[in-house]
Amino acid sequence: MLIILIIALSVHTEPMHTEPITVVIVSPVEGTVRSGETFTAKIVVIPHEPIKGIKLELHFDPSLFYPKVIREGEIFQESKASFASIREHDKVTITGFFNDDQRVTSRGVFAYVTLIANSTNFGTSVLGLSDVEVTGDGEELPFITVDGRIRVIPTSFDTTCDSCSYPSIPGVHEGTITPSVTINNISKLFTYSCPGTCGHSEEITLWNDTWNITARRDKSESDWYVIEFPHSFSLIAKHTYYYSIRTGSYPLIIHRHTFTNSYGTINCTSFRDVNGNVYDDWIPAIKLEG
Numbered sequence: 117m118l119i120i121l122i123i124a125l126s127v128h129t130e131p132m133h134t135e136p137i138t139v140v141i142v143s144p145v146e147g148t149v150r151s152g153e154t155f156t157a158k159i160v161v162i163p164h165e166p167i168k169g170i171k172l173e174l175h176f177d178p179s180l181f182y183p184k185v186i187r188e189g190e191i192f193q194e195s196k197a198s199f200a201s202i203r204e205h206d207k208v209t210i211t212g213f214f215n216d217d218q219r220v221t222s223r224g225v226f227a228y229v230t231l232i233a234n235s236t237n238f239g240t241s242v243l244g245l246s247d248v249e250v251t252g253d254g255e256e257l258p259f260i261t262v263d264g265r266i267r268v269i270p271t272s273f274d275t276t277c278d279s280c281s282y283p284s285i286p287g288v289h290e291g292t293i294t295p296s297v298t299i300n301n302i303s304k305l306f307t308y309s310c311p312g313t314c315g316h317s318e319e320i321t322l323w324n325d326t327w328n329i330t331a332r333r334d335k336s337e338s339d340w341y342v343i344e345f346p347h348s349f350s351l352i353a354k355h356t357y358y359y360s361i362r363t364g365s366y367p368l369i370i371h372r373h374t375f376t377n378s379y380g381t382i383n384c385t386s387f388r389d390v391n392g393n394v395y396d397d398w399i400p401a402i403k404l405e406g
Contacts, residue, residue, distance in 0.1 A: 142264035152235035167220040169213035172248040177241035178206040181231040189225030272405035280368040287389035295380035301406040305343040308368040308401035315366035368401035
C-alpha cells in the first residue's frame with residue numbers, strides 16, 4: 117500500500133499543449149429576447165489559417181424561434197464571392213465561398229441570422245452549430261465551434277384561453293398570481309370581453325407582503341378594456357401576488373379554480389357577483405402588459 121502511494125505521488129503530467137485553431141462562434145453566446153420580438157445572431161469566424169469557404173447549419177428550438185432573414189456577413193461581401201442560405205422550421209443552412217484567390221484571414225462575421233421569438237412560448241433555446249465544414253486551399257481545416265443560448269421572456273402575464281366562456285356577470289374577483297418568469301415594465305391591465313359585449317374591469321389592486329398598487333378605469337377614455345397603472349412595475353418569477361379585480365359587464369371568464377399556462381398560474385380564491393353569490397371557480401381573462 118505504501119509503495120503504491122509513493123509511485124502515485126511521483127507521477128505528474130505535463131500541462132496540455134493546444135495548437136491554435138479556427139473558431140466558429142454564435143454571438144452572443146448568452147442573450148435574452150422578449151416574446152414577439154426579433155433577434156439577430158451573428159456567426160463569427162476567427163481564422164487560424166486562410167479560409168476559402170464555410171458551410172454550416174444553425175439549429176434552434178422551433179417552438180421558440182422562427183427564422184426570418186439571413187444576411188451575408190462582412191467577410192463574404194465581395195464581388196467575387198458566393199453566399200447562399202436555406203431556411204427550415206428548426207434550422208438554417210448557410211454556405212459561403214470565394215471564387216478566386218481571395219481568402220478569409222482575419223476575424224469577421226460570416227452571417228447574420230434574424231429570428232422571431234414566439235409570442236406565447238417561453239424558455240431557452242440553444243443556437244447550435246452542426247455539419248460545419250471549413251475549407252482552405254483544397255483541404256478541410258480543423259476548427260472548434262461555440263454555440264449560443266438565447267432565453268425568450270414574456271412581455272405580459274396573459275390568462276386568456278380557448279375554454280374562456282360564459283356565464284359572466286359583474287362582481288369582485290380575488291385570488292393569487294404566480295408568474296413563471298419575471299415580467300418587467302407592466303403598465304396596464306387589459307380585460308378580455310365576452311364576444312359582442314363591452315366586458316371590462318373597473319378597478320384592480322395587486323399586492324404582496326411589502327408592496328401594493330391600485331388602478332381604476334378612466335371613464336373619460338374611449339378604450340373600455342384597458343386600465344392604466346399610475347406607474348410601471350415588475351412581477352418577479354415564482355413570487356406570489358394577491359389580486360382583487362372589480363369587473364363591469366361581461367368579462368371573459370375561466371371557469372376553473374386554478375389555471376396554469378406558460379405565463380404562470382392564477383387562482384380564484386373567491387368571486388362575489390353583484391347578486392351576492394360567491395364562487396371559487398371564476399377567473400377573469402386578463403393581460404398584465406407593458
